[in-house]
Amino acid sequence: MSGAALAERGAALAEPPATAPADGALRARILALRDGLEHGLIGCSGLVERLMIGLLTGGHLLIEGAPGLAKTRAVKRLADGLDGSFARVQCTPDLMPADLTGTTVWRQDSGSFEFLPGPLFHSLILVDEVNRAPPKVQSALLESMAEGQITVAGHTHPLPDPFMVVATQNPIEHAGTFPLPEAQLDRFLLHVVVEMPDEASERAILDLVEGELNHHAEAMPVRLTLDEVRAAREAALSVYVSPALKDYLVRLVAGTRSDAAAPDLRAAIEHPASPRGTLALMVAGKARAYLHGRDHVVPEDIAALASDALAHRIGLTWRAAAEGKTARGIIGGLVQRVRAL
Ligand SMILES: Nc1ncnc2c1ncn2[C@@H]1O[C@H](COP(=O)(O)OP(=O)(O)O)[C@@H](O)[C@H]1O
Ligand SMILES: [Mg+2]
Numbered sequence: 001m002s003g004a005a006l007a008e009r010g011a012a013l014a015e016p017p018a019t020a021p022a023d024g025a026l027r028a029r030i031l032a033l034r035d036g037l038e039h040g041l042i043g044c045s046g047l048v049e050r051l052m053i054g055l056l057t058g059g060h061l062l063i064e065g066a067p068g069l070a071k072t073r074a075v076k077r078l079a080d081g082l083d084g085s086f087a088r089v090q091c092t093p094d095l096m097p098a099d100l101t102g103t104t105v106w107r108q109d110s111g112s113f114e115f116l117p118g119p120l121f122h123s124l125i126l127v128d129e130v131n132r133a134p135p136k137v138q139s140a141l142l143e144s145m146a147e148g149q150i151t152v153a154g155h156t157h158p159l160p161d162p163f164m165v166v167a168t169q170n171p172i173e174h175a176g177t178f179p180l181p182e183a184q185l186d187r188f189l190l191h192v193v194v195e196m197p198d199e200a201s202e203r204a205i206l207d208l209v210e211g212e213l214n215h216h217a218e219a220m221p222v223r224l225t226l227d228e229v230r231a232a233r234e235a236a237l238s239v240y241v242s243p244a245l246k247d248y249l250v251r252l253v254a255g256t257r258s259d260a261a262a263p264d265l266r267a268a269i270e271h272p273a274s275p276r277g278t279l280a281l282m283v284a285g286k287a288r289a290y291l292h293g294r295d296h297v298v299p300e301d302i303a304a305l306a307s308d309a310l311a312h313r314i315g316l317t318w319r320a321a322a323e324g325k326t327a328r329g330i331i332g333g334l335v336q337r338v339r340a341l
Pocket of ligand 2: 068
């Protein structure tokens with residue numbers, strides 16, 4: 001029996017699905033997942049919020065930070081809170097696209113080809129140190145993220161839904177890395193930068209991890225089913241964005257293209273953000289509003305996420321870069337200068 005037929009039979013034998021929880025109950029479970037993540041990730045509420053936004057929008061995340069800042073831990077913890085399959089890929093310069101996508105093998109006994117799916121065929125995938133993977137692997141990954149399917153040996157295979165990629169990269173390691181192509185960076189909904197913890201957080205990390213070493217690990221309080229994730233996604237994406245707020249979004253992104261908002265900031269930009277960036281910011285803003293218990297987006301949702309949603313989609317001029325300007329700084333400046341309403 002084929003895998004699909006087996007799955008179908010399994011579904012038929014399973015209990016009938018419980019009726020979908022009312023919106024409030026579902027949101028409570030989403031917030032329990034968020035709180036469970038925060039509990040095990042000291043001082044990482046920004047990262048946790050963005051992981052939740054990725055989950056609620058179907059968006060992929062690129063997390064950048066030095067080693068040892070709980071990036072892997074964060075994604076593993078998210079996997080613990082989800083009733084879906086999880087895979088981790090450690091990127092190295094000798095990784096090949098088939099190591100991600102899978103391969104087709106010849107089966108002597110049945111006299112036919114069989115597709116052996118690779119780690120991409122999971123609901124949540126941690127791609128560690130993505131900038132150490134060679135360009136062909138990166139492009140296979142980015143293509144799957146954009147299209148929700150993979151073509152191997154001429155056959156197209158759909159990826160699971162939900163399908164969420166969280167890639168990490170280490171900014172200090174340059175030798176032997178392949179920077180992600182700028183044009184493909186915008187496959188990521190958000191680019192999140194994690195910083196060193198402050199002293200109080202670091203102290204709390206010691207206690208937490210010491211406790212875990214002594215077998216006092218706190219399990220995730222919930223384990224969301226994929227149906228719940230899909231339902232929450234629908235609810236989050238139906239959050240209202242007013243026409244005035246859409247105008248604000250457009251003004252903000254247009255500030256990367258024209259001199260209307262801030263000519264000095266615009267002059268630092270070589271490649272502006274595309275409409276994909278504007279859409280990403282709107283969708284991320286909806287998910288943030290949902291997490292904050294609102295049925296509508298407010299300017300604060302947009303301002304809070306603008307750098308993470310837009311900075312990786314713009315390129316600075318060499319002069320601006322040489323002057324030490326950063327894309328995040330430019331977007332931050334635009335947020336301060338563009339009037340919200
Ligand atoms: N903010 C944090 N909260 C909890 N544990 C942390 C935190 N920062 C670091 N750690 C601990 O430090 C270690 C390194 O974490 P890891 O997820 O492997 O880092 P990374 O993937 O960023 O290199 C782990 O033992 C983790 O528990
Ligand atoms: Mg790691």
